[in-house]
Amino acid sequence: MKTLAVRMDRHSQNALIIAEYLQSHPLVKEVCYPGLKSHLQHNIAAKQMKSFSGMITFEINGTFEQSKVFVESTKLVNLAVSLGGVESLIEHISYMVHGPWIMSDEERKEAGLSDTLIRLSVGLENVEDIKDDLGQALQKAQTLTADDITAAEG
DSSP states (O other): OTTHHHHHHHHHHHHHHHHHHHHTOTTEEEEEOTTSTTSTTHHHHHHHOSSOOSEEEEEESSOHHHHHHHHHHOSSSEEOSOOOSSSOEEEEIIIIISOTTTSOHHHHHHTTOOTTEEEEEOOSSOHHHHHHHHHHHHHHHHTOOHHHHHHHHO
């Protein structure tokens, strides 16, 4: 508890930088983070919160396979269902949390959960290291070819 305030400050600082980075990346369709001025409820969040936390949700502008390759290609950011630790963690929502064993494709669509939705808990690591890791994973997903996707599906 003694270090909670300092850790939350770092989570929030890092998350805003990462959210801005993701928002500017061509493979990212949309970023949901209340610290971004473009967020629909930014003004409300700014009145209610001292800082905006370390949780970011974003959507890949691509296919299910590209988003899966993205989360599986991070090296510093750990692939995990559990979120909120001091380390950066990432999960693919429709594959790991609301997969076909829990929700059908139709139920996910009705709930607004796309096949390329990603949740990221930004940790306390050096923010440039986090950006570099996400960048190399996005690059790997972006260069995925139609043949790669067909092979993965088959």
